[in-house]
Amino acid sequence: MTVxxxxxxxxxxxxxxxxxxxxxTVDDLFTEIPEDVRRREPLELLAGLSEAEVVAEAxxxxxxxxxxxxxxxxxGAGIYDHYVPAVVETVVSRGEFLTAYTPYQPERSQGVLxxxxxxxxxxxxLTGMDVSNASMYDGGTALAEASILAGxxxxxxxxxxxxxxxxxxxxxxxxxxxxxxxxPRTPGLRAGAxxxxxxxAAAVGEETAAVVVQQPNFFGALEDLEAVAAIAHEAGALFxxxxxxxxxxxxxxxxxxGADIVVGEAQALGNAMSFGxxxxxxxxxxxxxxxxxPGRLVGETVDLEGRRGFVLTLQTREQHIRREKATSNICSNxxxxxxxxxxxxxxxxxxxLPELGALCARKAAYLRQRLLALPGVAAFTEGPVFxxxxxxxxxxxxxxxxxxxxxxxLAGVPAGRVxxxxxxxLPKLPAGASDAPGPSGLDxxxxxxVTEKRTRAELDAFVAAVGGVLAKxxxxxx
Amino acid sequence: MPDRRxxxxxRPAALDRRTIYEKSRPGRRASALPVLDxxxxxxxxxxxxxxxxxxxxxxxxxxxxxxxxxxxxxxTLNFGVDSGSYPLGSCTMKYNPRVNETIARLDGFAGLHPxxxxxxxxxxxxxxxxxxxxxxxxxxxHATTLQPAAGAHGELTGLLVIRAAHLxxxxxxxxxxxxxxxxxxxxxxxxxxxxxxxxxxxxxxGGVDMDALREIIAGGDIAGLMLTNPNTLGxxxxxxxxxxxxxxxxxxxxxxxxxxxxxVLGVSRPGDMGxxxxxxxxxxxxxxxxxxxxxxxxPIVVRDTLVPYLPVPVxxxxxxxxYSLDDDRxxxxxxxxxxxxNFGVLVRAWAYIRGLGPVGLRRVSEMAVLNANYVMQGLRDxxxxxYGDRRCMHEFVASATPLKEDGVRALDVAKRxxxxxxxxxxxxxxxxxxxxxxxxxxxxxCREALDRMIDAxxxxxxxxxxxxxxxxxxxxxLPVRRLDEVxxxxxxxxxxRLDEDxxxxx
Numbered sequence: 001m002t003v004x005x006x007x008x009x010x011x012x013x014x015x016x017x018x019x020x021x022x023x024x025t026v027d028d029l030f031t032e033i034p035e036d037v038r039r040r041e042p043l044e045l046l047a048g049l050s051e052a053e054v055v056a057e058a059x060x061x062x063x064x065x066x067x068x069x070x071x072x073x074x075x076g077a078g079i080y081d082h083y084v085p086a087v088v089e090t091v092v093s094r095g096e097f098l099t100a101y102t103p104y105q106p107e108r109s110q111g112v113l114x115x116x117x118x119x120x121x122x123x124x125x126l127t128g129m130d131v132s133n134a135s136m137y138d139g140g141t142a143l144a145e146a147s148i149l150a151g152x153x154x155x156x157x158x159x160x161x162x163x164x165x166x167x168x169x170x171x172x173x174x175x176x177x178x179x180x181x182x183x184p185r186t187p188g189l190r191a192g193a194x195x196x197x198x199x200x201a202a203a204v205g206e207e208t209a210a211v212v213v214q215q216p217n218f219f220g221a222l223e224d225l226e227a228v229a230a231i232a233h234e235a236g237a238l239f240x241x242x243x244x245x246x247x248x249x250x251x252x253x254x255x256x257x258g259a260d261i262v263v264g265e266a267q268a269l270g271n272a273m274s275f276g277x278x279x280x281x282x283x284x285x286x287x288x289x290x291x292x293x294p295g296r297l298v299g300e301t302v303d304l305e306g307r308r309g310f311v312l313t314l315q316t317r318e319q320h321i322r323r324e325k326a327t328s329n330i331c332s333n334x335x336x337x338x339x340x341x342x343x344x345x346x347x348x349x350x351x352x353l354p355e356l357g358a359l360c361a362r363k364a365a366y367l368r369q370r371l372l373a374l375p376g377v378a379a380f381t382e383g384p385v386f387x388x389x390x391x392x393x394x395x396x397x398x399x400x401x402x403x404x405x406x407x408x409x410l411a412g413v414p415a416g417r418v419x420x421x422x423x424x425x426l427p428k429l430p431a432g433a434s435d436a437p438g439p440s441g442l443d444x445x446x447x448x449x450v451t452e453k454r455t456r457a458e459l460d461a462f463v464a465a466v467g468g469v470l471a472k473x474x475x476x477x478x
Numbered sequence: 479m480p481d482r483r484x485x486x487x488x489r490p491a492a493l494d495r496r497t498i499y500e501k502s503r504p505g506r507r508a509s510a511l512p513v514l515d516x517x518x519x520x521x522x523x524x525x526x527x528x529x530x531x532x533x534x535x536x537x538x539x540x541x542x543x544x545x546x547x548x549x550x551x552x553x554t555l556n557f558g559v560d561s562g563s564y565p566l567g568s569c570t571m572k573y574n575p576r577v578n579e580t581i582a583r584l585d586g587f588a589g590l591h592p593x594x595x596x597x598x599x600x601x602x603x604x605x606x607x608x609x610x611x612x613x614x615x616x617x618x619x620h621a622t623t624l625q626p627a628a629g630a631h632g633e634l635t636g637l638l639v640i641r642a643a644h645l646x647x648x649x650x651x652x653x654x655x656x657x658x659x660x661x662x663x664x665x666x667x668x669x670x671x672x673x674x675x676x677x678x679x680x681x682x683x684g685g686v687d688m689d690a691l692r693e694i695i696a697g698g699d700i701a702g703l704m705l706t707n708p709n710t711l712g713x714x715x716x717x718x719x720x721x722x723x724x725x726x727x728x729x730x731x732x733x734x735x736x737x738x739x740x741x742v743l744g745v746s747r748p749g750d751m752g753x754x755x756x757x758x759x760x761x762x763x764x765x766x767x768x769x770x771x772x773x774x775x776x777p778i779v780v781r782d783t784l785v786p787y788l789p790v791p792v793x794x795x796x797x798x799x800x801y802s803l804d805d806d807r808x809x810x811x812x813x814x815x816x817x818x819x820n821f822g823v824l825v826r827a828w829a830y831i832r833g834l835g836p837v838g839l840r841r842v843s844e845m846a847v848l849n850a851n852y853v854m855q856g857l858r859d860x861x862x863x864x865y866g867d868r869r870c871m872h873e874f875v876a877s878a879t880p881l882k883e884d885g886v887r888a889l890d891v892a893k894r895x896x897x898x899x900x901x902x903x904x905x906x907x908x909x910x911x912x913x914x915x916x917x918x919x920x921x922x923x924c925r926e927a928l929d930r931m932i933d934a935x936x937x938x939x940x941x942x943x944x945x946x947x948x949x950x951x952x953x954x955x956l957p958v959r960r961l962d963e964v965x966x967x968x969x970x971x972x973x974x975r976l977d978e979d980x981x982x983x984x
Contacts, residue, residue: 054832093579175813273590349539
């Protein structure tokens with residue numbers, strides 16, 4: 001078969017072009033590469049395939065997977081299965097957006113520049129902040145960048161990081177700031193899974209650059225943002241909130257509660273789950289911190305004739321100008337995912353986002369109440385929740401998940417799975433969890449997320465199925 | 479919104495430059511959501527009133543067709559590889575095969591949640607395992623992590639791996655050598671990883687100045703060296719083997735910035751050159767779309783001695799062929815991002831490599847180098863070629879200094895190219911070339927497109943002599959003229975002003 005490499009040249013093109021550049025053969029183009037590092041034998045890779053064959057091979061692999069979208073899924077913990085409207089796909093598939101580079105030539109990039117400006121506006125509206133950048137990689141790296149920003153701004157060397165922040169985010173922060181940036185201290189949670197504010201306050205001192213909580217937190221509990229803001233600001237530290245953007249249709253904007261930096265994962269806005277990436281990290285700050293914001297930023301200006309236009313602005317913050325004096329190395333971001341988020345938000349609109357939030361909250365409350373009525377199921381997350389909550393089961397959460405897959409359900413995320421990977425790396429686990437089995441102390445805890453895609457019939461069938469598994473487990477014990 | 483009531487009806491759609499917020503009308507919406515089918519509990523019984531949002535976010539209020547027209551209109555103001563030639567140096571703006579988009583959207587990939595039971599994601603893990611092995615073979619090294627989300631993120635990850643390796647040997651060297659031609663991400667990543675960058679100058683042939691390198695190494699405390707090869711001048715460093723020997727002798731490790739790997743696929747492998755850590759930019763070398771700035775992916779490949787330090791989780795294949803994700807790596811640097819990397823991007827890279835195979839990949843580099851040399855030859859009598867005596871690789875750097883006597887700068891050339899439908903090269907980089915124009919045609923441009931590119935330069939050089947004002951005024955044919963970047967930075971307006979009394983500027 002013919003492998004083109006998507007190269008258009010015919011053999012005569014190649015011959016004539018070689019002649020034009022004074023090379024006898026294609027090999028002559030590479031004479032500047034020293035002989036001892038020039039390769040003659042082909043790479044040991046599978047032989048190339050036609051397009052149809054590649055698709056067939058991809059379908060074989062994809063067919064080995066059982067996607068969450070094909071089951072009744074209650075998986076969340078940072079990645080959510082909300083409905084993405086069809087217009088998102090239409091817009092992000094347009095080649096002018098899809099195949100463009102970073103808009104370094106603004107006169108020919110007004111399309112992407114204006115969409116980023118509109119995206120920045122939407123993120124500021126959602127979070128109640130003054131300035132949003134053009135996007136980051138994901139929630140975890142955005143939090144790491146927020147922590148570095150706080151360290152630079154306050155010239156302090158520690159952050160107080162609630163154990164309610166997603167364990168993977170904490171781990172990313174720990175890794176990425178190992179050589180540079182403030183070191184995290186992680187006070188625990190109270191029973192009921194909200195941050196232990198006394199422990200948090202005790203962890204804050206003169207060296208604290210920032211206090212970080214997540215809203216809703218990893219276990220779905222709602223934190224008292226104003227109280228945490230007070231703890232942070234009293235100590236002269238910045239207040240950083242990791243916020244779920246869908247929740248901001250219903251919950252108060254972190255900016256109103258006094259946040260200095262808001263970051264998070266916005267995959268659920270317009271982006272497929274895609275095994276966890278690419279999603280969309282976002283980051284927004286107060287006006288005071290604008291010149292320390294990492295990443296790209298689009299600003300409005302005028303052209304020679306006074307017409308409005310958009311450009312990348314305050315670029316002197318960035319690595320390509322500032323090099324070793326830059327406080328972030330980010331270059332490529334997640335612009336196309338941000339465009340998807342903007343289209344989804346525009347589709348939802350001012351009325352739709354609160355309506356979506358209310359749908360999720362009511363469905364989650366309904367399912368939670370019904371699950372807690374099952375014998376042996378107890379609340380792990382107490383108090384109000386948004387669309388996700390944790391319950392304690394009378395058996396390992398992973399066993400319940402496995403038992404329900406054949407019945408067509410993905411029951412949720414076993415909290416121990418996320419935390420277990422960090423055994424020995426998680427400074428403190430939630431208080432009250434120490435009596436549970438397993439290394440993480442969370443093996444019987446299941447995180448359950450309910451998006452608007454779940455119908456009442458599905459919720460009822462799920463409760464019945466969970467009840468069935470628990471009854472069987474109870475019989476086996478007896 | 480000041481001009482909300484201004485009648486736009488007689489403006490052609492493409493010229494309707496209102497933002498989506500300015501097109502909003504109260505009460506209008508595109509979305510229809512499912513009807514509530516569970517009890518209609520009052521919200522303040524679910525969430526305490528103090529935590530409920532008082533004022534809704536002022537998101538756009540538009541119908542679905544208005545939404546679509548808005549973004550379709552904006553797309554026409556943009557320029558991608560699909561629109562025309564895009565010889566943006568060091569960015570490898572090649573064709574993005576559409577089949578890869580189809581494959582990435584298969585439910586069995588796009589519909590996966592990262593916390594599904596691992597038995598349900600065996601296909602995804604097999605795909606990632608394959609891609610890891612292929613990248614290792616292409617790099618000439620041993621093990622890959624797919625987690626870094628971009629090239630710069632790969633740099634940070636690789637440098638943290640290098641740091642962990644030094645610390646494990648009880649050393650803590652601080653200095654990382656970087657050529658003066660390096661991308662800005664290199665020194666920024668070095669700082670973030672806790673090292674100190676030390677610049678080494680380039681010699682007259684555009685490679686690392688060996689005397690300067692020896693002098694820096696003699697100063698000790700060498701953690702490593704970061705190098706792009708071919709470098710940002712588009713030149714292969716002829717001394718690479720000696721450079722690697724010197725750095726290794728000093729206890730340092732070599733990091734390969736893979737931004738320019740499109741020149742050497744199957745032709746020369748970084749591992750064989752002596753590099754210990756390599757990152758690839760899948761959005762450059764392996765044709766995943768840039769998306770207006772991202773998402774990309776920056777997988778790194780390392781030598782066997784560095785494998786214990788790779789980030790977690792690691793994909794493991796058991797003897798029975800079953801794949802799993804392993805977090806239990808005591809010497810690992812930890813996690814560098816959530817979940818497993820930009821999987822959807824990696825699927826596209828997988829499809830590209832699977833389709834091309836070893837023959838296709840080598841052809842990519844051969845033709846990328848041929849195209850760059852062809853365009854360089856075409857510009858020889860038009861612009862200054864500071865390293866024109868050497869064979870360039872996949873890109874080359876020209877200088878617009880000859881046009882300075884007409885008062886024309888590289889920036890003006892770039893803006894005028896926009897008028898001729900060619901995306902400009904990278905300008906003013908690398909920093910060591912005055913009035914630099916860094917040209918990377920890529921292998922997917924046909925000969926007529928290359929000739930057209932050369933013709934555009936020829937016309938512009940003539941215009942520089944005859945009508946220099948025209949160039950300084952360019953672009954003249956686009957929806958906006960040159961934009962005032964100084965004003966944008968002096969008084970930043972970084973979000974839409976949504977009501978009269980609000981300060982639009984932040």
